Amino acid sequence: MSSIKIVVDDLSGPQIAGFLGEHVQEMRSITPPESVHALDLDGLRKPEVTFWSVMDGDTLVGCGAIKRLDAGHAEVKSMRTTPRRKRSGIASLLLEHIITEAKRMGFTRLSLETGADEFFLPARKLYEKLGFDYCEPFADYQPDPNSVFMTQAL
Numbered sequence: 001m002s003s004i005k006i007v008v009d010d011l012s013g014p015q016i017a018g019f020l021g022e023h024v025q026e027m028r029s030i031t032p033p034e035s036v037h038a039l040d041l042d043g044l045r046k047p048e049v050t051f052w053s054v055m056d057g058d059t060l061v062g063c064g065a066i067k068r069l070d071a072g073h074a075e076v077k078s079m080r081t082t083p084r085r086k087r088s089g090i091a092s093l094l095l096e097h098i099i100t101e102a103k104r105m106g107f108t109r110l111s112l113e114t115g116a117d118e119f120f121l122p123a124r125k126l127y128e129k130l131g132f133d134y135c136e137p138f139a140d141y142q143p144d145p146n147s148v149f150m151t152q153a154l
Helices: 014-030 090-104 118-129
Strands: 004-008 049-056 059-070 073-081 109-115 147-153
Touching: 004 090, 014 059, 014 073, 049 073, 049 090, 059 090, 073 090, 090 109, 090 118, 109 118, 118 147
Parallel strands: 073 109
Antiparallel strands: 004 049, 049 059, 059 073, 109 147
């Protein structure tokens, strides 16, 4: 893990565009269209979003973001690890970074939406391990049998 770097990404490079395209395509293949909440590049380029890429040398191996909901509350978005590096600690390292950065930015709550399907079980277990608890829908989300909502006070 010593060659791993987490960097703020302006989302201008072709490598991250392809990586996020695969993410959105995968989410659409697993989840009904009305329940897909993954942001595309335009959604991630908004001023209220801070986006990080995880690099292993010159290779993109993961990404994640936070979206400011209000002065004290942010949402985790676009958590993804490249399939060949899943279960290697990349997601834990990134989520710990996101939590630290959210605190540094002055947020007092961090929430997220993830899938309820079995495919998302490893993600839910990671979120639980790093202190997230299950909660009701937040922000503009509505109850959805395909979604799980989690939050933690920072």
